[in-house]
Amino acid sequence: MKTPLQHLLPKRLPAQLEQRGGKSKRQRIWEAIRARQQDLSAAELARASGVDSATIVSYLRALEKGGYLHAHSPASGNGNGKRYRLMRDNGVEAPRLNKSGQPVSQGSGNETLWRTMRILGQFNSRELIQHAASAGIHIADDSANIYLRTLYRAGYLQLLEASRPLGVGKGKTLNRYRLLPGKYSGPRPPMIQRSKCVYDPNLARVVWQEDIRHDDD
Numbered sequence: 755m756k757t758p759l760q761h762l763l764p765k766r767l768p769a770q771l772e773q774r775g776g777k778s779k780r781q782r783i784w785e786a787i788r789a790r791q792q793d794l795s796a797a798e799l800a801r802a803s804g805v806d807s808a809t810i811v812s813y814l815r816a817l818e819k820g821g822y823l824h825a826h827s828p829a830s831g832n833g834n835g836k837r838y839r840l841m842r843d844n845g846v847e848a849p850r851l852n853k854s855g856q857p858v859s860q861g862s863g864n865e866t867l868w869r870t871m872r873i874l875g876q877f878n879s880r881e882l883i884q885h886a887a888s889a890g891i892h893i894a895d896d897s898a899n900i901y902l903r904t905l906y907r908a909g910y911l912q913l914l915e916a917s918r919p920l921g922v923g924k925g926k927t928l929n930r931y932r933l934l935p936g937k938y939s940g941p942r943p944p945m946i947q948r949s950k951c952v953y954d955p956n957l958a959r960v961v962w963q964e965d966i967r968h969d970d971d
Contacts, residue, residue: 778955779805783813784848787823787840794823794838812853814838819855863893867901868943871933876914878928902931905944908952908962910937 777785786802787794796810803810814836817823823838850858866886871877874885879898886893905911915930940956947953950964 778848779803779809780813780848780850783810785846787817787838788843788846791840791843794840795836813851816851816853816855817849819853820849820851820857821855822849862891863897864901864943864945866891867893867898869941871911871931872938876930876932878930880928901946902929904946904952906931907964908944910934910944 782803783799783805786799789802790798796807796814799805799810799814800807814823818825818838822840822842822844824841825836826839850862852858863886866889867882870882870885874881879895879902882902883893883895883898902911906913910933911931912934913929914932915927917926917929919926939954942955944952944954944961947960951960952962953959954961
């Protein structure tokens with residue numbers, strides 16, 4: 755059964771529609787929280803961040819459950835009457851939490867791949883995966899390969915050496931890439947959207963869209 759607030763909570767939009775100025779709604783809320791820190795309310799954060807109230811209430815609940823915020827006044831029936839104090843400031847990046855206040859790892863794999871590309875200069879998928887594993891982050895082979903192929907098609911990467919067979923029963927080499935000069939747009943990884951496009955949150959725009967082929971083309 756839905757709670758009174760659940761029907762108000764917005765569905766997640768594609769990143770290019772949800773993000774403004776390269777910042778997600780949660781990032782804008784978090785920045786407003788850090789700017790004020792004490793005696794916060796959902797209504798005040800809505801005015802400061804420009805984010806809808808339902809999203810703010812949902813994120814505040816997650817932050818409270820995760821120990822980032824402390825509610826120091828009684829709540830009204832819908833939760834909007836709570837006032838909060840920042841208890842745990844983990845820096846400029848908004849905490850990624852689920853509704854229970856637990857950290858989520860979604861997106862951390864691509865973030866690690868993107869950061870490691872800049873560090874290594876030249877790489878294949880296995881080298882990136884091994885580098886991520888040393889930091890305790892598991893990335894599946896297919897996930898890494900899809901991300902690299904998509905960034906290549908979007909113009910971020912140069913293919914230095916294509917995959918080739920090693921011989922009967924010996925498998926094949928992996929594609930080797932490098933991050934093109936000037937293509938490191940910032941710390942946030944380009945995002946592959948369900949609509950077959952790549953959105954770069956650092957640039958706040960869609961940078962590549964897969965061609966749509968019709969049957970009569």
